[in-house]
Amino acid sequence: MRLIANIADWFDRRVQLGGPIRETLEHPVPRQAASWFYVFGSAALTVFVLQIVTGILLATVYVPAAGQAWDSLQVLNREVTLGWFIRALHGWGSNFMVAIVFIHMVQVFLFGAFKFPRELTWLAGVFLLLMTLGMAFSGQVLRFDQDAYWGLGIGAAVSSRIPLVGPWLVSSLLGGPIIAGATLSRFFALHVFVIPGILIAIVGLHVLLVLKLGINEWPRPGRPVSRETYLREYRELTRKEGEPFVPDAVWKDVVFSGFILLSIAACALYFGPIGPGGQPNPTIIQTVPRPDFFFLWLYAVLSLLPSSLETPAMLIGPAIAVLVLLALPFVSGEGEKSWRRRPMAVLIVMLAVVAFGTLTDVARDAPWSPVMDAWSGEPIPAKYLTKRTALERQGALVFQAKQCHNCHALDGKGGQRGPALDAVAVRLTHDQLIRQVIQGGGNMPAYGKNLSPAETNALVGFLETLHPAGQAAAQDASRRHTHETNAAPSSSPPR
Ligand code: HEC
Incomplete structure (x- = not known):
């Protein structure tokens, strides 16, 4: 006890806080x-x-x-x-x-x-x-x-x-x-x-x-x-x-x-x-x-x-x-x-x-849901919608509704996590596009459970229109002969 008192006393002489603390208390x-x-x-x-x-x-x-x-x-x-x-x-x-x-x-x-x-x-x-x-x-x-x-x-x-x-x-x-x-x-x-x-x-x-x-x-x-x-x-x-x-x-x-x-x-x-x-x-x-x-x-x-x-x-x-x-x-x-x-x-x-x-x-049951346009509310650029079939435009809607824009830019606007998709049809074929959307991979979530077959079909139809005017869409070489008759340069018909 004496020892503790002595130590406390030693400190108090140096810090001199004992008085103020006691006063405060x-x-x-x-x-x-x-x-x-x-x-x-x-x-x-x-x-x-x-x-x-x-x-x-x-x-x-x-x-x-x-x-x-x-x-x-x-x-x-x-x-x-x-x-x-x-x-x-x-x-x-x-x-x-x-x-x-x-x-x-x-x-x-x-x-x-x-x-x-x-x-x-x-x-x-x-x-x-x-x-x-x-x-x-x-x-x-x-x-x-x-x-x-x-x-x-x-x-x-x-x-x-x-x-x-x-x-x-x-x-x-x-x-x-x-x-x-x-x-x-x-x-x-x-x-x-x-x-x-x-x-x-x-x-x-x-x-x-x-x-x-x-x-x-x-x-x-x-x-x-x-x-x-x-x-x-x-x-x-x-x-x-x-x-x-x-x-x-x-x-x-x-x-x-x-x-x-x-x-x-x-x-x-x-x-x-x-x-x-x-x-x-x-x-x-x-x-x-x-x-x-x-x-x-x-x-x-x-x-x-x-x-x-x-x-x-x-x-x-x-x-x-x-x-x-x-x-x-x-x-x-x-x-x-x-x-x-x-x-x-x-x-x-x-x-x-x-x-x-x-x-x-x-x-508790209010229906508000935020407009998630902090970084993804950009509309699809108009130039990607003109001269498109009904199905392809439907696909553009799916693209917007499923928030693909959150991660993918079109015409320079949109998220940066995934690659810009302006020319994606040049890189990927129809089947590869389907696989990417359904299975995801490489940091992209799989949308398989989230898209109905009809939505997938429309979405991929839209993606296939995304290629520069002068460049043809990618084709599956093993199936080329079946498409020769109907592959249009600017859009491919739904299959
Ligand atoms: C969470 C972010 C994210 C979302 C949301 C997202 N993607 Fe992706 N996507 C990615 C990433 C990351 C890659 C690159 C994958 C890789 O490196 O293999 C990618 C790749 C792709 C590719 C292949 C691009 C290429 O050039 O190889 C396509 C096509 C694609 N996404 C379409 C879509 C579609 C359609 C949607 C909406 C249904 C979507 N993505 C939603 C992140 C996303």
Whole structure:
């Protein structure tokens, strides 16, 4: 015991933090503020620590490579001892964290805790909310399953609509024109280094401000905040009826944080790890991608709006929401704190809860599906459609509908993962085209189960028209004599 005390003393003489720490722990807080309403901030911090610990554990096994990410999650789920449990804790921790941060924000809003002198604390909080959502989204991408693939598709579709910088933003998010290995590396860097770094810095600032300015006193009606007198009144209040944070006030935080940790563990045990769902597969375009629950309302909004309003809703709505949140403490930095004297505030919260609740409920069967035109919405060039038979044009439709454009360019527009197909008929014969489409191969998914024979026939009919005017389509030499009579230079008839 003596030895430990001596060591502690040695350090304290050099670092000189013992005094400030003790002061911080024992600083008086307004007695009524030590209430069950004030536990959400510390609970969010606790869950954040849980996320860091479980995240580091997961990173020891996870492989951030497009081909292996999904498999490494299967290994975690099935082979690593308790790997499934760590994944489940991390996944449910993330859901809890988003929910708690939201509740914390609503509570702070209703209790007027954003008013003078705590404006900066509120601003830091708004950024923490955005970063938390960023973590949730980038984390979902790391699962690299079917949902992640389409979640990304939606994210890219939204980003691509931003004027001027849209295309640049998409290609820097995805690391290229399509979702591939580079995309995963970028989101891994975001999820593991960039956003957590920013989060830790802002959390530090946020907590420091809370300690420096003291916990918001219990709002009493008829006691408006004024910049001239508030600090004096607060000091008076904590001197008269304050109690030390440790141990008198902190136990509620500890109990609630413990309760939250237990709830996360219970969800993890009962529901198990989240995903990974099916392997990402660009050929499945009939899937109905559903975002995580806290983005569901947005999804419903998009499905209910006429499509002409989608872009404004995606871009302007969120921007306005963030601006309103940021402006709040400046617009109403003084005045009444109690919700009993702020009917507008109560009304806004009630409206928001009802709106979010209803929209989330609607989203369970809302039909919106994103327009995946971030990089593949280019129409088939008109010159490839003129003077074509009905079947060949049908094939062009299949080409468009099955998103071949995602990976293949025509006339310089479209994805880059596969070769441009402008002159594909010169390289491949009818049979080779069929084989390529049905069996895929060399990094192209097999479309066999995804195309009916009629669709395949039309598609290949269209592909066979893709050759420069002066160059004939490739022919199967062993069958040449059967075609001599009917092989037209610009298009081959359906067989
Ligand atoms: C996920 C990306 C991807 C999608 C989607 C895709 N392809 Fe491909 N495709 C490729 C890649 C990569 C290759 C090159 C394969 C190789 O190197 O053997 C390729 C090759 C081809 C070829 C052979 C080209 C040549 O010059 O050898 C044809 C024809 C083709 N694709 C047609 C299609 C059609 C039709 C569709 C839609 C039904 C489609 N592809 C969808 C990635 C894709």
